[in-house]
Amino acid sequence: MSTFKLPSLAFEYGALEPYIDxxxxxxxxxxxxxxxxxxxxxxxxxxxxxxxxxxxxxxxxxxxxxxxxxxxxxxxxxxxxxxxxxxxxxTLAGVGSANSAPFGDLKTAIESDFGSVDEMQKLFNTTAATRFGSGWAWLCVGDDGKLFITSTPNQDNPLMTGIADKPGTPILGLDVWEHAYYLKYNAARPAYIAAFWNVVNWDKVVENYSTAKSGGTAVMDVPMQ
Known part of the structure; x- marks a missing residue:
């Protein structure tokens, strides 16, 4: 029987320093x-x-x-x-190894749906910072093709129709469980969220957006053994 296995990172553990240790x-x-x-x-x-x-x-x-x-x-x-x-x-990349900002059709969509990249990031930051307890913040493509930002508790995600408050196809997510940041940032979740933008792999997020617009989900390497 095929089973899932732990994926390998595309970068070294220290490649996200100093933003994620x-x-x-x-x-x-x-x-x-x-x-x-x-x-x-x-x-x-x-x-x-x-x-x-x-x-x-x-x-x-x-x-x-x-x-x-x-x-x-x-x-x-x-x-x-x-x-x-x-x-x-x-959707993470070593410092300086990927585009540092949205580009192409994704940038156009962000500007159309949020006003600007800065406004999108502000809303995302607030959504991530105010997620009560453990969970995730997401940038998603909705059924109408428009981008939206949401959060989910625990290990829920927007693909979980009937469970997610607002279902959609995620193209970027941020883990805001304490284990994702506590060693470096302690209780300063907003500082971790701000640092996250320095290691976003926008090349991959743009790819995810294109896939989602075509009716697919994020292209990921999910090996089975």
């Missing part, structure tokens, strides 16, 4: 993310695993609300955690 990156990937992979694989190998067997990671997100309660919580938390983190890693 190497120790946090290593722990975040090898401990936190790895736990989600292990747990969703446990569901796949369990008595009710047939419900998600053969589904892509993206399809699993969309199916969560219709799953049997016996596995729904585990899939929501661990399947969501695997998807969210995998996307997060692909």
């Amino acid at each position: 190497a120790t946090t990156m290593e722990i975040h990937l090898t401990k936190h993310h790895n736990t989600y992979v292990t747990n969703v694989n446990n569901v796949l190998g369990g008595p009710n695993g047939a419900a998600i067997k053969g589904l892509s990671l993206e399809a699993i997100q969309r199916s969560v609300s219709s799953l049997d309660p016996a596995i729904q919580t585990a899939v929501r938390n661990s399947g969501g955690g695997h998807y969210n983190h995998t996307m997060f890693w692909t």
Whole structure:
């Protein structure tokens, strides 16, 4: 049976310094993310695993609300955690290794839907900073093709139709669980959020936007073994 495996980063743990420290990156990937992979694989190998067997990671997100309660919580938390983190890693880039700002059609859409890149970032920052407890902030493409910003608790994401407050296709996400920033920033979540913009892989986000506009989901390397 095919199972999910932990993805490899496209950069070294220290490549995001000084904005995100190497120790946090290593722990975040090898401990936190790895736990989600292990747990969703446990569901796949369990008595009710047939419900998600053969589904892509993206399809699993969309199916969560219709799953049997016996596995729904585990899939929501661990399947969501695997998807969210995998996307997060692909939209980060080492300092100076990718475009440092939106460009092309995405830039045009941001200016149309938010007024400016600065206004989009301000709204995103506020959304991330005010997410109560643990969760994520997202830049998404809606069913109407317009961009919007939202947040989700825990390991939920906007693909989870019937669960997300505002469903859509995420093209950029930020982890605001404390484990994502506490070693470096302690309780200063806004400082971590501000630093995040220095390591966004806008090349990938532009690619995600193009894919979402075509009706697909973010192109990610989600290997199975």
